[in-house]
Amino acid sequence: MHEVIKAAESDIDVIVGLADRAGLALWSRDDYAEAANSRDRLLLAARENAVNVVGFILVQLLCASGDAVDVEILNIAVDPRFKRKGIGRRLLATALEMIPIDPDSKVLLEVRASNLSAIAFYRRYGFHEQAVRRAYYRDPTEDAILFGADAEKVLTKLKSASDLRETIN
Numbered sequence: 426m427h428e429v430i431k432a433a434e435s436d437i438d439v440i441v442g443l444a445d446r447a448g449l450a451l452w453s454r455d456d457y458a459e460a461a462n463s464r465d466r467l468l469l470a471a472r473e474n475a476v477n478v479v480g481f482i483l484v485q486l487l488c489a490s491g492d493a494v495d496v497e498i499l500n501i502a503v504d505p506r507f508k509r510k511g512i513g514r515r516l517l518a519t520a521l522e523m524i525p526i527d528p529d530s531k532v533l534l535e536v537r538a539s540n541l542s543a544i545a546f547y548r549r550y551g552f553h554e555q556a557v558r559r560a561y562y563r564d565p566t567e568d569a570i571l572f573g574a575d576a577e578k579v580l581t582k583l584k585s586a587s588d589l590r591e592t593i594n
Contacts, residue, residue: 427512429519432461432470432481439478440470447502448537457483460499469520471503471512479507482516486524493529496521496576511586513546518583521576530576535569537562547572550582 432440437457444452452460460466460483471480480503487495498520503512521532535558536543552572561569 427471427473427479427507427510427515428475429469429471429515432457432468432478434458434461436470436478436481437461440468440481443478443481443502443504444500446505449500449502452500466499467520467523469516469523471507471516473507479504480512480516482520484520484524487533493527493531494525495531495533496524496526498532498534514550514583514586517550518580521580521583524576526576526580528575528577531573532576532579533571533573535561535571538568538570544570544572547574551575551578 437454440457441452441454444457457468461468465486466483467486468483469481470478473479480501482501483499485497485499487497498517501513501516503516524530532552533555534547534552536547538557552574555571555573558569558571560566
């Protein structure tokens, strides 16, 4: 069984290792530790059998118009041994449930143009391409595709996924 909870200080080293293996933007251990204690960021860990961290998501809350809060996915990764088990869906759904989204809230992210599995994942849950940032990533140089979606619609699609029905309220 996999559970998703707020990351603890003791999870940070594993999270940094997962991020490094996934080739995510370089964040230091201190960056993740600061994010775990931030008021405008949420760092969640997916645990296998309530022990081993097998995935994480880091999101940032952005001010939007009126009372709406937009969400930016800064990083998300799942240990390759645990991919295709619904952990990415659980991470994203739990993050959206923990944030005070409303009908005007958006979810935003950027992804490497070569990360076809991530692009398919985001499209499956209602994300649409918004723009391309040319040569945004380094090592190797690569375009970033910016995606966006209505937060409530994404959460509805995530909750309707068969493996989430029993694990998310």
